[in-house]
Amino acid sequence: MAARKSDWIDWIKTIIITVIVIVLIRMFIAVPIVVEGPSMLPTLENNDRLIVDKISLIFQNPDRFDVVIFHATEKKDYIKRVIGLPGETIEYKNDQLFVDGELVEEPYLQEVKQNLDPNATFTTDFTLEDIPGGSMTVPDGHVFVLGDNRKNSTDSRHLGFIPLEQIVGIARFSYWPIMNLGTID
Template sequence: MIWHWVKMLVICIPFVVILKAFIFIPVEVTGKSMSPTLKENDFVIMENFSEIDRFDIIVFTAPDGNTYIKRVIGLPGDRIEYEKDQLYVNGKPVEEPFLKDVKKKKNEYVFTTDLDTKELIGQEKIPKDQYFVLGDNRRLSKDSRSFGTVKSTAIQGKAQIVYYPIFHSKIVK
């Protein structure tokens, strides 16, 4: 009986270590730039094997060397514009459902300042293998408006699940 448990541990421990180190990686949220979606001191599980899509929340290393968690707004080849709080991707309006509750509360002023990729990054479209990211708390977020686009090589992974604190556990959207 004991030999059975020893064999199970010998098999399972390396498997768990590999999963935790390379596939499902815990990350702590610092700051308030992703509020209300992610709160300061939340812990998320990040994975680094799936494709990046619009509105995914990613973890990356910025040019200043800091690690950030932000939402992907623009993909390679996109032209991004905001006008009067409306997102336009390649000239077409796109809804941001994750901001609906925030905008309702703060409708007395503009939540996302007007911007255009040409003004911000000096190019009409987001370059190949780069992404335009913003925090959900647009007024308090250091993001692509301040440091430019994020190269795909700087992306560590996608946040998938908030697992701590338990009362805030959820699948990240």
């Protein structure tokens, strides 16, 4: 028995609605991405697959230590960790992070730093005045970002401050490889 015309129309409607829902989810809620390069080691590795939360940026700006994806160029997105928020002073001195003059621990780097040669530094000393577009504080509407792999990362030390409107989303969940399944800290 041949399929009725109404059955075909129902199938076409279902496909169109499904495509629209998927497009809306990817545009406004969440999107999968693939990590490219070593700049976020040890937290994220090359080819890790993540789910990026886009919707929370509608309600609030990223927090310190959120891992964000942003438009670095028209064709390239980067993934880095938010270190400095608008109005803050950021300084690295003796391999330690100071925000507004106060020492701030970076627990996601503890293991790497413990494995370093005692005479080596993981993050070279700098102040915000040393970076492109340098100023005393992170400008309003911007954040200061660093890769977790401080020796091999193109980040705010090279790019300058990142405008909040260039941030695509916050990396929330790793789903591949399966051994890295879980939330991103």
